Each structure stands twice: as C-alpha cells, then as structure tokens.
Amino acid sequence: MKRFIFKRFLLAIPVIVGVSTLVFLLIHMIPGNPVEVMLGERALPADAERLRNELGLDRPLSIQYLNFLSGLARGNMGVSFFYRKPVLPAILERYPATLELTAASMCLALIIALPLGLLSARRPYSSTDRLSMLFSLFGATMPSFWLGPLLILIFAIHFDWLPVSGRENALSLILPSVTLGLGLSAILSRMIRSGLLEVLDQGYITAARARGAGESKVFLLHALRNALIPLITILGIQFGALLSGAIVTETIFSWPGIGRLLVQAIEARDYPLVQGCVLVIAISYIIVNLAVDILYAVVDPRVRYEK
Amino acid sequence: MKNRTLWAGASIVALCLGMAVFAPVFSPYPPQGQELTRAFSTPGRDHWLGQDRLGRDILSRVLFGARPSLLVGIGTVMFSLFIGLTVGTIAGYSKGLGDELFMRVVDILQAFPGILLSIALTAFMGPSIMNIIIALSVLGWVGYARVARGQALSIGSREYILAARAMGTGEARILFRHVIPNLLAPLIVQASFGMASAILAESSLSFLGLGAQDVPSWGKMISEGTEFLSQAPHLTIFPGMAIMIVVLGFTLLGEGLREAMDPHRQIA
C-alpha cells in the first residue's frame, strides 16, 4: 500500500509539469499582454519596453518558461504583476474560502443524496423514486446564477434570516453552499441509485441472499460497497470542478474564493497569478485524486491486488 | 412496445428536436423583434409566454433557443462520450503503461480549470457555438473516461472475463461482448446528465458574457432574466422549463435505452 502511495506521488510531478506547461502556453495565446493593461493607454513605446524588460517579458518564451519552472522547484511562484506581491501567499489567502465552500457543498450534497439514492434504489419506480427523480431534475437543471438570487430573495430579503452575500460569519456559508450543493446532490443521488441497481443483480448478491443474510444487510454492506466506485469517481471529479468552477456562485455571493481571483487574473493578464492559481488548483486536485485512488483500493480489494 | 420509459424519452426528445428545426415555422414573432414600450408584459393573448426586457416575444425566443442549446448539449456529449469511452476503456482494460499514460493525461486535463480554457478559446477563436462545443468537450471527455476506466478496471478482473480469456476468446471479442456492454449503463446515465451539464455550462458562459452570441440560447435568456427575478419571473421560468423538459427527455431516453439493451438486467 505504501509503495502505491509513493508511486502516485512520483506520478504527480509530470502532471504538475504538464499543467503548468499548458497554462503557460494558453495564457500567452490570448491576445493582450500585462504591460498594455498596466500602463493603460498612455504608454510611450520606450516606457513599455522598459516595463517589459523589468517584468522579464522581453525574453524568449522558452527562457521565461524555464525561469518559471526553476522558481517553482524552489517553491517560488513569482510576483503578481498587479498586486505587486508574491503570488503564493496571495492565493493561499483566498484558499480557505474556496475550501470552505467546496467542503460544505459536498457535505450538503451527500447528506441529501445518500438517503435519497438509497431509498430510490430500495423501491425503484415507486412514488418515492419518482419524486426523487423530479427533485433530481430540478437540481440538475437549475443554474446557480438563478438559484442563488432566488434563495437570496427568499431567505435574506423576505425572511431576514441570512446575510445576502460576503463571507463574514458561519451564516454566510449557508446560501452559497446550498446553491452549489443542490445541483451536485441531484447528480449524486441518481448516480447512487443507478449504481446500486446495477449491483443488486450481481452474482455475489444472490449468493449472500442464499446464505440467508438479511435483506438490509445485503443491501447496505454488499450493494453499497460496490456502488461506491462510480460514486467516488464522481466525487473526485466534482471536487476539481468545484474548486475552480464555483466562479458563478462566487460572483453572486461575493465569495472571496480562488475562482474569482483566477478570472480577474486572466482579465488583467497577470501571468504569474494565473499560473499560480492554476497550479494550486491542480495540486489540490492531485491530492484529492490520490485519496480517491486509495479509496478505490480500499473498497475493491481486487483493484489493490492487481496493482 | 413495453418500454414506456424509452417511448416517453424518445417522444420528448423528438418534440424538442422538432422545436429546434421548425422554430421559424411555429414562432409567432421574430425572436429579435423588439417592442420597447411593452417590456415585461405578462403572458396573454398576443404573447402567450409574455415579453422580455426589450419587448421580445418569449415564446418565439424559447422556440429558437432550442437550436443553440440543443446543439451545444448534443454536440458536447457526443464528442465527449466518444472520446472518453474510447480512451477510458482502453486505459482501464489494458492496465499497465498505457493506462498510466492515459491517466496522467486525464489528471492534467481534469486538474485544469475549465474557465481558463473557455476564455482562452473564445478569446482566441471567437465566441461561436462550434468553439463553445470544442471548449466544453476538450475537458468534458475526461469525466466519461474516468467512469469508463473505473468500470473497466473492475469488470476486467471479474471471473467471467478471466473465464472467457481462459477459454481462448480473443481480446477484441471480450472487449466488445463483455466489457463494453457493462460499461454502457453508467455512461448512459452520465451522458444524460452530460446533456444537462453542457447546457448549463453554456448558460454559465452566457452569464459571464461568453456564451452563444446572436442567437438567444435558453441559458442566455435565464442569465439575462435573473436580474428581474422579483419583478418578472416569467422571463426565466419558461426557458428554465424548456431546459428541464429537454433534460427529462434525454434522461428517460437514457434509462429506457439502458433497460432495452440488457433485458436480463431489466429492473422489474
């Protein structure tokens, strides 16, 4: 098992290199450059040249890239052109907010999805199942930029229970995580249901039943365990999506997360900040993936031994 | 035919496709026709679904909106599913170095924030429907690949596969007869959600201003209408319902297909 984990850590390095290369190429592809943005529309060519030189942007791309990589190896992500501050601390400042939102949304999603999925699989096509399917439909098709304002209008304005936006106290977390979590729970509950239904037909379930194991026990222990694989996969994917894709929710709720930071950095063509954000997101994602793969191995022993 | 789910799904999908194709025939008004003095008018005899902020007929816009929304949804899903199924099955089934390599690529792409890619691509290539489909597919196939690979890994080590191999059945035959059919079920469910998520991704892009231009996609209508949620909810409710109906149709279609494909696994 330890070798397994170690191997995955090693494999993370090419991924990080791959992601940073991709970002580097992509952001240099977009029209516009930071010097333009910084000097605005009063840039004498000489001044623009000097600034470009100062920021290191006049060197050939390959040199810039190597500089970036070597800095990275030393744990230095460079300095943001706009904030004029080191990139890594600036990103880490916003990280807890994103983490909070992601974790709260996923927990909420699971709390709703697990019982719903279980109940639906238990009695497929019953009225419970149909209702849960309807709920799923709503959840999966409601965009967060619609659900968010709706929730604000109801719970923050009409009932003066919660704050409208911002990240001031624990109450501020509720509406944004419900907005994100509801959509996620819709997908998860259907995934759980279908995974369970798949598995309920397998040979070893019949065998367990034949052995006289109680229906519930069969259900929970064996069926659930095996339906977990696609579920864990989806959770892993969604975590990555939530980390960087919560930008709509962050905008609506003025949530100071990494998503908005990344978009602003892109708009400003703040290359080091964009690269830094993407890397931080990538690294978080790698860590989550590692956890997912470990869980695979734990849940399905056959996977473990194959390795 | 007994499979009611399949029938229901197929009819809804057909209806939506019909809406998209025959929009010019059924729309009572041109979708871009403005009537500034009658903004926000509620559903009534002249305008069955009411009028939006610029007085445009909502019914016509919903009908025309089927095109970009369906194009993006179906296009993205098809591209992503095909690529993901291929890559993921090969990776999960063959294991070893091929699997490792594929999974590194998957890791790189999945760790990459989609928003950056969408902005970069639309900035570079221009904001068109094709480019949106490409931008969404470039990262979208990864989800399918992971599920396919996870399942393939699992199935590949099952007894009946080992047995088939021992009996001398060729790898390709095993792949097509045993592995893939067992993969399809979760992938189909995911594909029906993939439709929803592609349509929603396009509406998020519209929210950021980068979605389908010119044509009124449903996502764009909801995004623009949310500003007036308390004054004029009908601006967002109708396109929202349209998205829901499309997604419902595809979900039912998906479930119906799943049942139809493997009769001995039909859930009573």
Added chain:
Amino acid sequence: MKKFLSIGFLLWCIFSCEKQDLLKQGTLVIGIEGNPTNLDPRLATDAYSMRIDSLIFNGLTRPDENGEPTPDLAERWEMPDNRTYIFYLRKGVTFHDGSKFTSTDVLSTFESLRDPGFGSPLVTTFELVEKMSAQDPYTLRIRLREPHAPFLSQLSVGIVQKDIAQKIIGTGPFRLVRFSPGSSVVLSANEKYFRGSPRLKGVIFKIVPNDLTRILELRKGSIHFLQNNIPPDSVDDLEHNPALAVLKRPGASYAYLGFNLEDPLLKNRLVRRAIAHSINREEIISHVLRGLATPATGLLPSFHWAYEGDVERYPYDPEKARKLLDQSGYPSRSNGPRMRLSYKTSVSPLSKRIAEVLLHQIEGVGIACDMRSYEWGTFFSDIKSGNFQLFTLLWVGVVDPDHFYYAFHSSSFPPRGANRVRYRNPELDGLLEKGRRTLAKEKRREIYSRAQKIIARDLPYVSLWHLYDVVAMRKELKGFVIYPGGEFYSLENAWLEHR
C-alpha cells in the same frame, strides 16, 4: 431536546449578532463592484482603487465640484513664468503613522512615477517635466519643457511617504485598517487630518461584483451607499424605499459609438453620417436607461466651461440615413442587407442591452451588424490594436478639455494614447497642441470651440449620451456631494444623523 434547542439558539445568536448595526456606530458601508488591485496611488489602474485612494491620500491639488484644481497639500502656488510652478506646501501635516509630510515625500512620489521601470500608468503625466527640486521642506519647484494647461489637475495623484515600499500610508481623512482582497477595504477616521477629524467613524468598501446582489444588499441595509453602479431598472424601486435617498443629476460620463476610421467601409464620411442618423438616442435613453442620461452632442457635457453647443448634429432620421447610404454606393438590396458590420462590446449586461437596441435601430436602415461580446481584456486589446469596426465605450470623469488631445490627436494612437478610432486631422492636431500650451481660459475656450466643431463634422465618434450620476444612500447620511470624477472627497465632512 430543549437543551439542544437552547444551545442552538445561543449559537445562532452568537453568529448573527456579530453583525451589529454599523450605521448606528458611525461607519458607512459603500458597495463597489470590483476588486481594487492596488491601493498605492501610483500604481492604481482601476477606478475603485482611485476612489478609495481619494480618502486615504492627498495630492498637491484636488478638483472641486466643478473639476477646477484647488489647493490640497499645496496651500498655494505661483507661476513665475508660464512653465514653472512653485508650490508652497502645507505645514504641520502628518502621515497616518505620525511622520511629518515634507517636500521630499512629494519628490520621491513623482520620481517613482517618472521611472518607467516602476510601471506606473501615470508615467506620461511627468514626461514634460524638465526639472523638479525642493527648495526647502515646504517648497517645491517644477519646471516643464513647455506650458501645459492640464498640469495642475494632474497633480491630484496621492502623495506617498518617501522610501516606503507600498505601505498604504497617506495623509488623508481616513487610514487603511485592512484590505481583504475580494472582500472588503476597511478604513477608519484619521483624527489628526489637517482639515479636521472626519465625523464618520469609518468607511468600509464592500466588494459585491453582481449587480442584483448589490441592490439587494442595499435593500437589506448591509450596504448603505452606492454611486454610479446601480442598474437603471432598479432606480425606481430604490426611490420608493423609505429608508433610502436617491440623488440624480446630469453627469459627465460620455457614451459614444466609435468607428475604425481605417476601415474601408467606415472611411467614408457619408456612411458614418448615415449610421449617426439611424440611431434613436431618445429611445434608448428612455427605455433602456430609464431616462437617466441626456443626449450628447460632443465629448464635453453642456455644463462644462469649454462646451460648444453650436456643432453639427445628427438627429434620428432613418429616411436621411437611407438616402446617404444610397448616395455612398450602398443601395438597398432584395437579397440581403446593404452592408455588414461587426460590433464589439464587453460582457457587461447593460452594454449588451444597449447594443441590442442600437443595432436593431441600425438594422432598420439596412445595415446588418454582428454583435460580439468579449471578456474585457480581449475586448480592450482588440480596440487598441484596431481589430474592430464598431464599438461603444464610455469616457468617465473628463475634466480638462486636453482630453481631446489624448483621444483625437494623430500622435495618440494606442498604446501611446487613446485615439482608438485612428483619427487624423492636421488642423485639429494644431488646435489641440495649442490648447494644451495656452493657459488663459478664454483663449482655450475659443480653441476648443473650434476643435469641437471639427470633430462633430468629421464624426470619428457618434455622440450618444451623458449618463446621470446616480447615488442611492441611506437617509441618515448627510453632507455628501457628487464629484464629476466620482471621487469621495465629500465624505471627509459627511455625517450620519440618526433619528
């Protein structure tokens, strides 16, 4: 069970009671729509940073409510000749950390602005400076290479302490307490401010990017003040809110449609005139902007001292537009539009809505337009590089008519200046050069009057409208005055009156 509920209730209280009524405590919460990137006044590139800086820092001069430069850190000044200034600085002013303000601070601020390696967007402000020196700790002498009329108003840039690497420490009425990027900027009153301690205890700028959310915050009372970031459709509602006061007045923000004058289709002045006549400004103003704008005839608003109203105008006249198009060789056709143009805009919802109506109007005379909205950086970069045909933008806070030089002089093509439309007119060039070198107001007036006539005739822009300045605030706030550039100077005297 009861125990559980009471603990829950207690926790709820603790969490929600944290949010005390800031207004009652004398703190004003202002909503802004974007994140200030850098509060150092030398490096501020966005409007939010600049407005917040107007509370933290002082410059040598400061504009008054009409935009005229008045004394700030410079008590008075003399001009021994028309290109030399001697500034007599205020004595006894201290920075927020207690250190004394002297001329060395001014010099070091200006030196860093001049240094291109520093990367300040204001680097060209000082390109005409020949020599700067401090005679003594409270006297500063600046000699320019040539007379420059706008120089005094450009000296409103905030002065920072010498040798301080970007600590946000100024001399202004409020000091920076905390900057939480993405969330808020917290300022508290500077009791030792040289004009007297502000009556407000503090000001908090809350960052709320989404339009709807911002309005809802104002309705709920968690934000107390919004200026010029209110969607026109919400104003009516806010006016009927008993807790709020809404100020509206004609402003100076100028909206225009820009042509790429190097484009083969748009080179032709007849085409440009046709487009100008096909636009129904009044319709857009009343239906999209809810009456919160006045039709414009040129860059300067009618209340500006240099405004010239006797210029060529282009009222809505689709018939005339069609005739002009026929004349210029673009007759109407049965199988398509007369011509096709591309129109670029940013992603702002209001800009897009305006564009939709505008383009619909233009389509009425037979010109089909493809609207494309881009993320700001791409949009702006395209405009600057000339990769466009039509676009709409806003000029905000134009105070000195020297802005014409920046926008229309042939040497001001981007990135050197903002002549995005690539307009060239040697006669205008000469006038604008003269205008910035002439210091006498009456003479300048004449010069710019001729300039405005030329510009209105040549039509590099179609003048659309001047937006109103709209402020929505809690009724408790008294003493707030609107400044043409949107600065918050009046908050140093404002106070909160609770009933």
